[in-house]
Amino acid sequence: MSESKVTPIRAPRDLLDAVDRRVGPRRRSQFFVEAARRELARLEQTDALRASAGAWDVPGHTDLPDTVEGMTQALQKLQGQAARKTP
Numbered sequence: 001m002s003e004s005k006v007t008p009i010r011a012p013r014d015l016l017d018a019v020d021r022r023v024g025p026r027r028r029s030q031f032f033v034e035a036a037r038r039e040l041a042r043l044e045q046t047d048a049l050r051a052s053a054g055a056w057d058v059p060g061h062t063d064l065p066d067t068v069e070g071m072t073q074a075l076q077k078l079q080g081q082a083a084r085k086t087p
Helices: 013-023 025-052 068-085
Strands: none
Touching (some): 013 025
16 A cells, blocks of 8 residues: 555535444544545546447457347356366
8 A cells, every 4th residue: 555644534424424333433544545446446447438439349340249148148158168167
């Protein structure tokens, strides 16, 4: 973990009370750090998805099934093959 820095933040009392009830007041900071990291990862993933929108060219992949049922069967087949390879 990187160097820590103390920074005061404002939060609604009811939110702090709920966090404290769930994780305890001694783990409040850890809870907020983990929540912030998850949210940052989600935002980065959203940005990446937006940036790559339209990159997939379905007509260029005629080897893939064109129905939900066909794709489900193909994925199940791949999962079965992967399971057999796992010792």
